[in-house]
Amino acid sequence: MPLRLILTATFSVAVLAVFIGLGVWQLDRLQWKQDVLAKIDRRIAAPPVVLPDQPDPQRDQYLPVKLAGRIGAEKLRVLVSSRDAGAGYRLISPLVMVDGAVLVDRGFIPVAAPLPAAPPVDVTVLGNLHWPDDRNSATPDNQPADNMWFARDIDQMADALGTRPVLITARQITPSDPTITPMPVTSAGIPNDHLEYAMTWFLLAATWVVMTVFALWRMKRRTRDTRTPRND
Template sequence: MNGKTILTVIFGAIGLVILLWLGFWQVSRLAWKNASLAEIELRIQAEPVALPDQLDPERDRYLPVAVTGIASPGVQVFATAKAQGAGFRMLSVFEVKGRRILLDRGYRKQTTPDDLLSEVELSITGNLLWPQEVDGFTPEPEGTTWYARDIPAIAMSLNTEPILIVARSVTPNTFKARPMPVSTEGIPNDHLGYAITWFSLAFIWLVMTAAVVWRIRQQTPKLQ
């Protein structure tokens, strides 16, 4: 084995080890993410409690609550739903025991008239959520139409606390907006795809290294 072949084998081995390490790292990340999603799902489905006086966005994210209050008109947030297309999440002002918070009452299609235009007493079971939907490409709101659930900004515009309950069930459920509950479905979990990509690249790298070594060995007699 000449020096050129040895260097190729060493270079190929280093690249193969790196690609395999990245693949196995993504496998470990997949296990971690699945465990995290399972924990979140347990928190979402836990027994509902009354709305706490003091809330922490990290500690109380996904906390199930059961409350009764007065819902009044708020804003609509552009959204899409599977098999439904474009529409809006309907966010109402929700007065609960003297507190004004926000209530995500659910989804309605763009073509469906808005019937959440008056005050009504509602009993809600849902989950607390502080969505992180705003980025540098989010358009500015147009009147009562927003393009992301920017809770601090919406709360300021409606004079409420920056607290959002996403409804799981609404009583009475006589409105066109239907609950769009919190779930783990929208939380990205791409680690399996990344792992497959790295392992595929490792296989390709191995084949290419073997091909280069074979070609060098084939050419070696001609170079002597």
């Protein structure tokens, strides 16, 4: 076999091994991510506890809590889009308790809907502590003066409503307000694209095999043609 064919085949096998290795690595990452999401789901659905004195973003992310208090009259609206209901707002209000106030994400209202009034009675909130990461490079700045919010910036919202910088995303508020649709915390919004990445690498590997076989065939044929004497 000519040296050129040997070098081409060796290089092709090395590249193929890289593609397959990256695909297998993405499958390992997929299993890891599925385990992480399963743990998050179990934590979200765990029995609720009392609100910690000093909630920690790392330790207490997704912690289910149950607390009671009075919904304050002030409210912030954070622009969002619901798959089923279209454009609307997350409604953020203070929950005033004996030992202070925290932020409560009460749920979704359509853009055209009026802002609902605060309940005239104490409520019980069942939800999860959350430190959302709503902002990316394309997210506009919040406009507190016009009550236009594009990201749930906890410190900024707490400053606007005079609460502790703690946010509970409600699963259920009792008594409920039928004009507000709860948007509880779930793991659905956490990216998990590892299967697509794995399939991409394996597809590249398959394509590389076809290209390599074709290239080797052409090289071998060209070598054979150059060695075959011509009959003039």
